[in-house]
Amino acid sequence: MPRKSLLTVPLDASKSQTLQDQLALGLKKRIQSGALAAGEPLPSSRELATELGIARNTVIAAYDRLIGEGYLEARPRSGLFVVEGLCTRPAPLAGGAASKPVRSAAIRPNRLAGEIPFRQGRPDVRLFPIESWARTHSRLLRTQGRSLLSYLPARMLGLPALQESLARYLRESRGVHCRAGQIAITSGSQQALYLLAHVLAGPGTRSLIEDPGYGLARRAFESTPTALVSVPIDLQGAVVPADLKPTAAVYLTPSRQFPTGVSMPVARRMQWIGFAARTKAWIIEDDYDSEFRYGHAPLPSLQSLDPNGRVIYVGTMSKILFPALRIGYAVLPEELIADFSAIREAVDDHGPVLDQLTLSEFITTGDFYRHVKRCRKAYAERQEAFLTAARSERLPLDFPHTDGGMNLTGLFTNGINDADASRALLEAGIDVPPLSRYASKAKPNGLMFGFSAHSPTVIRAGLRRVAEVLASLG
């Protein structure tokens, strides 16, 4: 433990900065200067609080900030560490070396490797057929490269080849009604949500959002002038409002409500479709991981059920393939295409082209389908392993929604507060966000576990640790 170096962080209660700010800043400086080196472990919050003579919450808050800013990371069963490969101070400039390339000591893909249990929404990238992807990418670049290096024509929504293969995939797998030209390729589904919020939610409008719900969807709408109204979640998913006030946009996750995991039955879906027709609302259907459903066939997408064409289907490759690809998409109703592309042009014009062609080829060769099938099988086993272990560890959590996806949401069956539990678990190297973090007015109390990225062995070991920590709190 590098206690000495930490104890040299000077804290002064009389300063205008809070102790937490001083501690966070002091640690950051020591990391930046290299005094606290990459990979070095940090003392537990309890230890450091005792040694510095400050409140433990102050240390926890400072640590949390540095985790958020990417300076520290929690490792399972080991505690907190300084992240590998951080930027330290720039080396002094070599005089006159203007055009001489300097080979850096090592490429640093750092901070990407390894997944902490049970981070939500993470695919197991070890299953990804990386060789086949690399081969495809390389072949396309060599055979068609030159024609792929230029800008896409102004306001084109995506590479036509990918629009076509995605349209076919969405028609076949999710019954989505679309022609290729309606598919906008975005930088992750997050960009689709951001752009749609800005297309739909102008001044003087109201928009509805699930509560608890997906934080970054809320953030996208909060960046518009719309009045954002929380919609509560019951056992059938998002509850349709009784009033029929004009509504600009509704954000829904019908396949698997985020974060509760509720799957919306068809009757409730039809109510939302009726609501949209009567209020002239556009519904954004965020179908982020419906590919992974175990046992039952997936429910039809909301978009496929809507005879009025008021549903905008949004999906992502982050969960099916790999997150770093940053390819998402939105199936745009014809009348929204012009506004969407105009805003897109100002935001970033368009995304990288080569990956779009690689993905298209990946779909048309069938590699894509084989990969989804392989993942579905592995994740089903992992879910099973998770639920079995959760039972045998007698976790004080109830997992009511287990029909699919990459996460399992547990509701506390005893009085434990989810934020306290989550914090204690993070210190033990386990990242399970509290449901309350996703809530605005709602008061859910539970934890969200991602199981898809971990082998059954890691899952069992992880849940044993969860049981220990929760027992110490209970």
Next chain:
Amino acid sequence: MPRKSLLTVPLDASKSQTLQDQLALGLKKRIQSGALAAGEPLPSSRELATELGIARNTVIAAYDRLIGEGYLEARPRSGLFVVEGLCTRPAPLAGGAASKPVRSAAIRPNRLAGEIPFRQGRPDVRLFPIESWARTHSRLLRTQGRSLLSYLPARMLGLPALQESLARYLRESRGVHCRAGQIAITSGSQQALYLLAHVLAGPGTRSLIEDPGYGLARRAFESTPTALVSVPIDLQGAVVPADLKPTAAVYLTPSRQFPTGVSMPVARRMQWIGFAARTKAWIIEDDYDSEFRYGHAPLPSLQSLDPNGRVIYVGTMSKILFPALRIGYAVLPEELIADFSAIREAVDDHGPVLDQLTLSEFITTGDFYRHVKRCRKAYAERQEAFLTAARSERLPLDFPHTDGGMNLTGLFTNGINDADASRALLEAGIDVPPLSRYASKAKPNGLMFGFSAHSPTVIRAGLRRVAEVLASLG
């Protein structure tokens, strides 16, 4: 020459469609059906006109349209060809083949190949060392792939390896003061402009923008509530306002003012630095193509001159490497990092990771520097060829700023209206935007020519055509 297939295009002068429309449509259909195959050469306009018994201008116009729509491409010294890998009709959907992949006949990168003279800001992608890029990408994916497939940690500004190699490059080549951690990697420089506008330009603020100026920078600011004030351009670039009202942001292109091409002398730069210090303004320095300067060494970047740290340096790889890469960057002052990353998270979280590592490696191996050098040499020759041809064709245009870049801006020396000229030239297959298109209050009258993507032969032929069209207007 596939004359037979072309001669089967049925033309009928009595139809309501013009002959040009009929010819363009007929050719397009033959290409779509595969009757005119990828890579096939077309007869010259003179030959085809003779054989079809129609005016040569009709053929030229039809060809030009198909070039514009991406069906045909001009190859230097060889003539026109059907573009490789075009969309042919999508195969009909196989019924019930839900999970069976359909291999499409061909990948369709269409409409990306071929560049129309004299589109501005286009690098010559034929010079790009595509083999080396493909090899690097493939090697990194194979050796470090798994660790590169996950999300970047929350709010990380870019892949640290790329931040470091870019920081080194910017310090060496442009004297930019930065540490690696300040560099945000964006989806083209456009995303940097959009995000910065939203970070800086809140309600009740004023922001300054060059007039005439870069349209998409203006669009980025127009998407904020700021009051946007036009700054006129004189022979030293953007004119510093006399008033010292509080200012949120200033958008400048000091290296080469867009679109006039004026290079801002150091004295004017220092005035802007003083203005920013006094008004607490942040200056966005968009340094989009300063790598290409012929003859003289580039002027120091505004950022490197500013002792107060109020300049945000923005750059792009679209001009140096290739546009479809969609990698731009901003060097963020420390105090803006938190706000920038918060907005970025809502906009699209982060960009694709593999290309960032490939680019970083490309820089550290020196391939990057060799490529820039090769392009600089080629573009210098092309600029020379352009100016020589412009003189010998006696164009009614004056090109006052010729020290670098990828474009040459011509000001009319006779009374021709730039919008009329641009329209007439576009009909003749030449894309040169009028300066008035970039103006809000200003009244410039000229045309903007991109020369970098074309061989001297294409440049000479293109300018001959420009001279003909302008003569017909004059």
